[in-house]
Amino acid sequence: MSKLKTAPNIDKPDDIYEQLIRVHEGLSEADSRRLNAKLILLLINHIGDREVALEAIAVAGRGLAADG
Amino acid sequence: MSAGAGIPVWRQIEAAPAPRAKREKLETLIVGGGPVGLTAALDLARKGRRVVLINKLDFITAGSKAICFSKRTLDVWTRLGVGDPMVEKGVVWNLGKVFRGDDSDPVYQFDLAPIKHQRRPAFINMQQYHVEEILLDALREMPNVDLRFGHECVGLKQNGECVEAIVRAEGGEYVVETDWLIACDGNKSPVREMMGLDFEGRVFEDNFLIADVKFNKERPVERWFWFDPPFNRGQSALLHKQPDDVWRLDFQLGWNIDREACVRTENVAPYVRGMLGEDVEFTPVWYSVYTFQCRRMARFVHGRVIFAGDSAHLVSPFGARGCNGGVADVDNLVWKLDLVLDGRAPASLLESYNYEAVVTADENILNSTRSTDFLTPKSETSRAFRDAVLELARDFPFARPFVNSGRLSVAVNYPDSPLNAPDEADAEWSGIAPGAPALDAPIRDGWLLDRLGDGFVVLTRGWRGAVEGARVVDVDELGDVEGLIEARYDLQPGGAYLLRPDQYVAGRWRKPNVDAVAAALARAKGRKP
Ligand SMILES: Cc1cc2nc3c(=O)[nH]c(=O)nc-3n(C[C@H](O)[C@H](O)[C@H](O)COP(=O)(O)OP(=O)(O)OC[C@H]3O[C@@H](n4cnc5c(N)ncnc54)[C@H](O)[C@@H]3O)c2cc1C
Numbered sequence: 001m002s003k004l005k006t007a008p009n010i011d012k013p014d015d016i017y018e019q020l021i022r023v024h025e026g027l028s029e030a031d032s033r034r035l036n037a038k039l040i041l042l043l044i045n046h047i048g049d050r051e052v053a054l055e056a057i058a059v060a061g062r063g064l065a066a067d068g
Numbered sequence: 069m070s071a072g073a074g075i076p077v078w079r080q081i082e083a084a085p086a087p088r089a090k091r092e093k094l095e096t097l098i099v100g101g102g103p104v105g106l107t108a109a110l111d112l113a114r115k116g117r118r119v120v121l122i123n124k125l126d127f128i129t130a131g132s133k134a135i136c137f138s139k140r141t142l143d144v145w146t147r148l149g150v151g152d153p154m155v156e157k158g159v160v161w162n163l164g165k166v167f168r169g170d171d172s173d174p175v176y177q178f179d180l181a182p183i184k185h186q187r188r189p190a191f192i193n194m195q196q197y198h199v200e201e202i203l204l205d206a207l208r209e210m211p212n213v214d215l216r217f218g219h220e221c222v223g224l225k226q227n228g229e230c231v232e233a234i235v236r237a238e239g240g241e242y243v244v245e246t247d248w249l250i251a252c253d254g255n256k257s258p259v260r261e262m263m264g265l266d267f268e269g270r271v272f273e274d275n276f277l278i279a280d281v282k283f284n285k286e287r288p289v290e291r292w293f294w295f296d297p298p299f300n301r302g303q304s305a306l307l308h309k310q311p312d313d314v315w316r317l318d319f320q321l322g323w324n325i326d327r328e329a330c331v332r333t334e335n336v337a338p339y340v341r342g343m344l345g346e347d348v349e350f351t352p353v354w355y356s357v358y359t360f361q362c363r364r365m366a367r368f369v370h371g372r373v374i375f376a377g378d379s380a381h382l383v384s385p386f387g388a389r390g391c392n393g394g395v396a397d398v399d400n401l402v403w404k405l406d407l408v409l410d411g412r413a414p415a416s417l418l419e420s421y422n423y424e425a426v427v428t429a430d431e432n433i434l435n436s437t438r439s440t441d442f443l444t445p446k447s448e449t450s451r452a453f454r455d456a457v458l459e460l461a462r463d464f465p466f467a468r469p470f471v472n473s474g475r476l477s478v479a480v481n482y483p484d485s486p487l488n489a490p491d492e493a494d495a496e497w498s499g500i501a502p503g504a505p506a507l508d509a510p511i512r513d514g515w516l517l518d519r520l521g522d523g524f525v526v527l528t529r530g531w532r533g534a535v536e537g538a539r540v541v542d543v544d545e546l547g548d549v550e551g552l553i554e555a556r557y558d559l560q561p562g563g564a565y566l567l568r569p570d571q572y573v574a575g576r577w578r579k580p581n582v583d584a585v586a587a588a589l590a591r592a593k594g595r596k597p
Contacts (some may be wrong), residue, residue, distance in 0.1 A: 025212045028449070029448075030452070032541035033448060033449060034455050034456050034459070035455075036450045036452070036454075037449075037453040037456035038459065038460055040453075041447040041453075041456055041457065041467060041470070042460070042464075045156060045466040045467075
């Protein structure tokens with residue numbers, strides 16, 4: 001059974017989404033990437049559940065094939 | 069081959085003349101006298117077997133190779149009677165610090181935090197040539213050992229009965245007909261080449277400059293690692309202590325470089341000064357550039373030819389898993405070969421060497437590949453994650469365990485080995501599971517591991533069953549003075565462990581009986597239960 005929550009689970013999605021976009025404003029591609037990486041690491045640690053994290057990684061990678 | 073081929077000499081060894089007979093028959097021939105071949109020779113010889121070891125060079129090489137040797141390796145060498153000279157020569161260290169950028173405070177530090185109250189430390193550092201010399205000294209004491217330096221294996225073939233090796237020495241070639249050949253002939257393994265065998269894996273596109281130097285400043289005996297330091301921008305660097313006042317400085321260089329130019333004295337000096345301070349006075353010991361690969365053979369046992377050490381598998385040096393992994397191979401192999409040679413175990417027991425040594429190699433390759441991907445990110449995104457970890461690590465403890473500057477070698481477990489006996493159905497255990505190595509602990513007058521020796525042992529508290537082929541060691545008689553045997557093994561009165569000659573656990577029982585222990589012993593000797 002899936003442990004990853006995929007039904008709506010957070011209030012005011014538009015607010016969060018806006019913050020996600022805004023925090024990247026004016027950043028170089030490299031800095032944006034690093035910011036995203038930090039965010040992911042912080043959240044993974046907060047979740048603290050390997051299974052959930054691995055499932056999320058798999059779901060996020062779904063449909064994206066490596067080329068070459 | 070003699071000195072003068074551009075290879076630095078540490079110690080000349082007298083070349084052995086070619087034997088008078090053009091053909092000789094042996095039970096075991098060891099090809100290669102690096103640390104792995106020498107350890108194999110010592111282990112076999114101590115079991116009373118006649119050992120012939122050939123080594124192409126007639127000297128011990130100087131230069132920069134392994135420096136970090138793990139507790140497990142020290143336990144093996146202790147079992148072979150050379151633990152004390154190794155530890156006396158070596159430098160003990162426990163603390164590793166990781167720095168980033170210009171920051172003079174570490175972002176992360178680790179204490180190897182060895183499980184306390186064991187005879188041997190978690191790690192020692194010493195030059196590989198010291199290791200080889202100590203092993204050679206021990207081998208020279210043994211009448212049943214025939215060391216032939218300056219002898220090169222130049223051809224071989226095998227049928228189901230034996231291996232025929234052609235050996236070239238000064239004075240001509242001769243043929244060795246041997247029951248078994250152990251190929252410890254290093255990463256370029258001519259034996260592997262001559263047999264046309266595979267060696268698959270990854271080559272990493274990176275170069276590292278090693279500067280072994282002596283200098284005049286006091287420093288703590290710690291492993292220091294830098295990401296992106298001011299003296300090597302965008303790259304990493306490592307500083308580590310060796311005996312004889314020598315320090316190892318290691319600088320990541322990147323891929324497209326002029327390797328010859330990099331080791332010129334005038335080009336190395338700025339790196340050394342950058343790391344140690346402008347005012348440092350230092351003397352070069354040896355400069356070299358290395359690249360590395362992570363690869364292994366698909367199988368280590370090919371008929372009567374058995375591969376061990378770098379000939380079978382290669383890892384990056386971050387984690388010190390090369391030589392330590394090779395010592396683990398022969399520790400695993402030699403008791404099995406000894407039983408097979410005596411007819412006390414079927415030749416199929418050697419298949420468990422193949423299984424267990426491959427498990428070990430895979431774990432070492434996995435760890436060393438992960439470290440390498442952290443040190444040399446292969447994509448922009450990979451670099452972003454790496455830098456994110458380092459940035460977060462400064463402020464938040466959670467990120468520190470992600471920092472990977474090399475995960476240092478520890479003993480590998482084989483939980484699914486065919487040699488393991490399953491636990492009793494209803495038994496709950498903490499302690500040491502089958503397929504894991506025995507842990508040391510203090511006893512009344514010494515150390516537990518020293519009492520285990522190198523045969524099969526039933527380690528018990530008061531169980532009186534006798535099983536042929538296993539010596540009984542009773543913890544209550546040894547004196548579990550700190551209570552650590554009970555704690556580490558979860559060994560209760562009446563319980564028992566069966567330990568293999570390499571001091572790995574083969575089975576354990578809360579309520580042992582002779583049949584169960586004898587069956588486990590047979591299983592550990594490769595007889596189907
Ligand atoms: C820079 C560097 C740092 C390292 N640091 C560490 C570390 O800290 N810890 C660690 O565990 N490992 C480390 N390693 C790895 C370690 O040096 C090797 O894993 C180790 O030397 C392997 O030992 P070996 O006996 O298998 O092979 P080798 O040491 O390569 O010995 C092979 C021997 O076989 C002989 N030979 C070759 N061909 C023939 C032939 N045809 N006939 C007869 N003899 C032959 C050679 O002369 C040689 O003596 C490091 C390696 C490098 C390069």
